[in-house]
Structure formats: structure tokens, C-alpha cells
Amino acid sequence: MNKQLEHIIEYMNAMNHSDIKKLVEDLNIDDLIYEWLNLEEEQRIKIFLLLENERKLILMENLSIEEQERLIESLSVEKARLFLREMEPDDLADFIQNVSPEIRKAVWQNLSEESKKETLFLLRFDEDDAAGLMTPRYVALQSARTVSQALSFIRRTAKEVETIYYIYVIDQMKRLIGVLSLRDLLFADDETRIDSIMKRKIISVRVDTDQEEAAKVLESYDLLALPVVDNYSRLLGIITVDDVIDVIREEQTEDVYKMGAMEGSADKYVETSVWKLVKKRTPWLIVLLIFGTITTNVTSHYESLLMSFSFLIIFLPIITQTGGNSGNQSSTLMIRGLATGDLRFRDIGKVASKELAVGIIMGICTGIVILIRSFFLPPGVEIYQAFTIGISLTFVVLFSAIIGALAPLIIHRLGFDPTVMSAPLMATVIDVCGLTIYFEIAKLFLKF
């Protein structure tokens, strides 16, 4: 454990309040988050209470909802009120949606009228759309204002808004008609009208845009905040860059889980119950199993071949495994390309010819390796048997590379998520076809 944190825990009960508070103030918040679950309940609450409000918020953002509830409960009514006032409206709305009814009631009573209004406004929208990320605390001005009016308005409201670095210009109908940065304002003459210096080409997203889509827009234009508008172009809120980073991270975790054949969700492992883990993993395992049993039919079809040439059985696991690896590589490349937008269905021709070339080379390389391995090392087989294995593997690897690449493109084209769908379908298709190729080539070679 971190030295500073150890100190704090050691002296927590011995030192007086102001001394221990100083120690806590010097504590790195990242270290605290890292060690959080290893602290005792009582220690957590004590340290939490000693943190400044700003750092309380950073800590809370990194904890589970259950943990957040427990901490909020530990605050006195007055402290809770002060604390909630500093929470960003979008975080507050998320929090209120997720906590237990009792806590929700208590929190609600402690909100200012302003916060209640903001929260009710945000709760109207879908949590998973761009709306779920937006805050209504932005700077918006009518176009007729001058630069000096704008600056004094910003000075007056800066405490209440999330960013003062972008100023949005709206018309009488609240429609977004322009944007300027604080930088632009600082450069302009005091009496200039803001609509004469504002940028009219506005990058914005609609309120029902997908969160990941909104993140990509902010990202490709290197913005610090992105305005969210309704169907009539009226400004509803802004999404700030820190929320976008969170979206990117969560998306990342979800994709990795899906690739590992699990339900995609961004929960932390240590905080997930056994029951939740079972629910997340078992369905996929069973789906894969049921599809996968088609291989038993294929293998049983070639039973007499296998009984006559038992060396084929010995290499069965490595043939299917290598075919699976080859298919896995190409499908990973496709899934990633589709996710980042670098690849599309119409690239299918290019992909097929590339995978054909790559597959041939990889097939020959792996074929040679297994040929040498099976001839020279135990259990050791005859040279004609080694050739049978080598040539079969060549074709299995080639075929798997091509299927592994084309399947995700086609699945994506049909409107399904290739990250989820590829694993069960492909594993089965590759196994079934791989086994068939293996047995058929063996039959040909062994003149069975």
C-alpha cells in the first residue's frame, strides 16, 4: 500500500483533526482510488469526509453506485447539500436514476430549486443517447450582444457553467446559430457585435444521437465541448470532453468483453457478484456449445476413416485450434476496422484478395512447421502421414483466414453487431469446415 495512505490510516485516530486533514489533502487521489476497496468501511468514510468537495467528486466518479450511496449517507444534511450543489447536473441525473429509492428521496430533498429543475430536464431524455452526457450549464447569448456585454455576462455566470471556453449564440427561438471561443472574445474589440465574429458553421449533434457517435464527432474536430440540439436546432445542452473520454473507455471495455464471448458491460470484476458473472457468461458458453456440437456430427461421419488411421485423431485438436487462431486473427482485424470506421462492406473484394494472399503464405508456413514437427518429434508419424497433416493444415489455415475475414463484414452488412455475433457463428463454421477439409484431404491422400 501507498506510504502516505498507510500513514493516514495509522494516525487516523491518534492525530487531531486538522493535522490528519493536512495529510489527506496531500494524498494523491489516484492512489486513494486504487486502494479504496482495500480500506475498511470506517476508514473509507473518515477519509471521504476529510477530502475537499472537488476531490470528493473525483473519487465518487470512480466508485460503484453502491459505494457512492454509502458515502452520501455518511454526510450530514448540511454537508450533503453543499456537496450535491457541486455535482455536475449530468452526473447528478445519472446518480439519481441509479440509487435506491430511499437515497433518491433524501438526495432530492437536499437539492436546490435550480438543481431540481435541471435534473428534471435531463431526466426527460434517454440515458444512452447523446442527451445522457449533456449538461444544461453552458454559456449562451443572443446574437445582438457586443463583446464587452458577452465578457461581463461570462464573468457573472462562470461559476455556474461547466465551460466558459465556448460561447454559443442563439436566436429568439433558442436555435443555435453560431459559436465562438473565449479566445475569439479576448481578441475582439469591446464594441464588436458577437454575430459578426462568430463561426456560423457549427459542429453539433442531435439529442438522439448515439453516445459513441457523438464521441467520434467531438474527437475528430478536436473540440472541448459539443452542443446538443433538438429537431428544431434548439440548443439543449453541451457534452464536455471529459465525458467523452469516459464513453471511449467504457466502449473499449464492452468491446473487449464481447470479443471474449461475454455480455458487454463495463462493471468492475471485483465488484461484480458471482451471480452476475454467471448471468453474463453462461448464456454465451451454452450458445457456443450448442452450435459447436455440429462438430460431433461431422466427426462421427468420418468415424471409419479415423478408426482406420488413428494418427488423424492425434492431430485433431491442433488442427482445429490452429484453424480457429487463423480465423480469429482475421476477424479481429475486421471487427476493429468496422468499429473505427476504417473498413466497410464494399471493401469486401479487397479484403478477400488480401486474405487469400496472406492465407496462402501463412498456410504454407504452418504446414511446413507441422510436417517437420510430426515427422521428427514424438509421438512421430510416417513421412506420408506427416505430409497428409501438413497439407491439410495449409488448407485449413487458408480457409479459416478467409472465412474469419468475410463473416464479420457480412454480419455487419446484415445489420448485426459483428463483435457479438462473430464468435459463436465463426467458431462453429470454422470448426465444421476445418474438420471437413482435414478429413477430405486425408481421404484423398490416404486413398481411403
Added chain:
Amino acid sequence: MNKQLEHIIEYMNAMNHSDIKKLVEDLNIDDLIYEWLNLEEEQRIKIFLLLENERKLILMENLSIEEQERLIESLSVEKARLFLREMEPDDLADFIQNVSPEIRKAVWQNLSEESKKETLFLLRFDEDDAAGLMTPRYVALQSARTVSQALSFIRRTAKEVETIYYIYVIDQMKRLIGVLSLRDLLFADDETRIDSIMKRKIISVRVDTDQEEAAKVLESYDLLALPVVDNYSRLLGIITVDDVIDVIREEQTEDVYKMGAMEGSADKYVETSVWKLVKKRTPWLIVLLIFGTITTNVTSHYESLLMSFSFLIIFLPIITQTGGNSGNQSSTLMIRGLATGDLRFRDIGKVASKELAVGIIMGICTGIVILIRSFFLPPGVEIYQAFTIGISLTFVVLFSAIIGALAPLIIHRLGFDPTVMSAPLMATVIDVCGLTIYFEIAKLFLKF
């Protein structure tokens, strides 16, 4: 293809310069990036030349180095000079490091004295460290300045710096001693000294910090920029949030590739040559193959069992496949947890007991499914054979879940990257142990 872009291409040669320029100005840059590789060489250059400098930069950032070179070459000397002047110093340094020697020379000659100095400064550091992301264009002031002096300094320099939203305060030795936001400045009285309102607790990273580490720091404190200091706390540059987002995205792609058993690199598929793809994929496929052939020794050891009970052969592929899936799930959870910092080696006890519980439940579920499947559906086996398969699978799934979870933790503990190492080691260990469990339980049941 996008309608606007189609229009532009159609009228490119027919319309006069200013009309076509207007069309290009209205074009969404995201659409352009998306379609870029489908445009002809000549069309690309024409459109590029018509873009405003700012949008030229956004486009360039999203293209490969080869493509960037070609575009730079298309610019006239004078235009290239103007364009390079607008490139951020960190991007410029990256560009210069990666282009061909001829282009490098041409670019260098077109740089201003100021840019040459900045670039030389940045080239001193390692591209992969925090230094590789930093720009020397920040606002730094001595502590004795007043708020009004600071504001007028910012107005004078704003054009040349990357962000004016954070102002860094340094002492005579250039050591970073405080930071304040533009927001703080706007609120303070004109005559206030900046060192009386600055924050003295500064979040910064050392110049040799890992890029991903630096990204995490900026992220967890929700900063817009992060100062980079040397061993003596002297301010060298700042990392801005847009560069951090790029790092997170690249890291994501690399991790996904590693999990797909390939070399992790963030190249785009369509731009990667066959040869590069072969180099990236074949070594892993062969390593996995060589390790994997241990299964041939295991299977050959049980050859007489398999020849006596041929139904065991039929279920061989599905048993190893399901074991692999189960192990893959738990190792994915571990790898992700280790990557995000939510998991550590000392959690190994918790992990083991959780996986034991989850594994037992999943094992029993999959065991029942295969029992029913193998008894009722073709190829169909005797009831005692179905029980043999079901019970074996239960243990294989349980065992794989546990190994899949513990292996990455141990590999990480030993100082290796579990994302890379887990795949080959685990696939082999799980296959070898899975087959042994399968055969041994079968022997027990069949009294062989």
C-alpha cells in the same frame, strides 16, 4: 458515396474555382475522411488544395504518413510554408520523424526559425514517452505578475499557444510552481498578483512517463491539459486533451489486436500490405502451433482408450472448444481488469474463489446441456456415454475458468504483458489439461 462529395467530383472540372471552393467548404470533413481512399489520386489533391488550412490539418491527422507526404508534395512552396506554420509542433515533430528523407529536407527548409527551434527541442525526447505528446506552446508566467499583466500577455500570445485556458506559473529557474485557469484570471481583480490566486498543488507528469500513464492522469483529474516537467520540475511542455484521446484510441486498437493473437499495432487494415500482415500474424500462429502440438502427445498417450471407445473421439472437438471458451472468458475479465487498474495480483484469492463458484455453476449447466444433446440428438450415444461426456465437460469448464483467471494475474506479476502472453500459454495449458481431464474421467467411468 456522400451526395455532396459526389457533386464535387462531378463538377470539379466544369465549375469555376470559387464555386467549387464553396462546395468543398460545406463538405463534412468526417465524410471526406471516410471516402478518402476511394477517391482517385488527382481528386484527392484537388480537394485537399481547396480546403482551408485548419481543415487540411484535421484531414492530415487522419491519414497515413505516406498519404500525408503525397499531399505535402502537392503544395506549392509558399502554400507549404503557410501550412506548416499552422501545424502543431508535436504533430510537426512526429511528421518530420516519419517522412522520407527527401520530404524531410524539403519540409525543413520551409519551416520558420521558430518552428525549427521547437522541432529540434521536441526531437530530443523519446517519441513513445509523455514527451512525444507535448507541445512547447503554452502560456507560462513568472509569479510576480499581476492579473492584468497576465491577461494582456495572454492576448498578445494567444495566437501562438495551443491552449490559453491554463496558465502555468514558473520561478526564475523555469520550475513549475503553480497553475491557474483563465476562469480564475477573469474573476480576479486586475492588481492581484497571480501567485496569490494560483493553485500550488499541481498535477503534472515527468517527461519519461509512459504515454498511457499520462493519459490516465489527465483523465482522472478531468483536465484539458497536463504539464510535462523534467527531473528538476522545470516545465518543458503541455499535453492537451485531444492528444490524450488519440492515445486512448490507439491503445484500444493495440489491445484488441493482441487479444486476437497478433502483433499490436494501430495500422489500418486497408492500408497495410500483404507482407506486413503476414509478418504481424504468422509468428504468433506458429508459436501457438508449436506450443499446441503438445496436445498430440497427450492424445497419443490415450490412443488405446480412444480406439476402444470411439464415441470419445466424436466429442473431442467440442470439449476442447468449450474449455477454451470458458478460459477465454475469465482471462478476458482479468486482462481488462489489469489494464484499467481495477485488478491487482493480491486480489488473486478473491479471484480464485469467485471463479471456483462461477466455474462450478457454468460447468454443471454446460454438462447438462451436452448430456441431453448427446443422448437425444444424432449422432446419439448410450446414456452411460452421455453421462461420461457431461461430467467430463463440467470439470473441463470449471478447470478452464480457474486457469484462465489465474494465468494472466501470474503472468502480469512476473512482469510480462498478459494481453500478449496469455493467448499462447493458456490455449495450450487449457487444451492439454482439458484433454487429460476428459480422458481420465472417461477412463474412470468406463472402467478402462
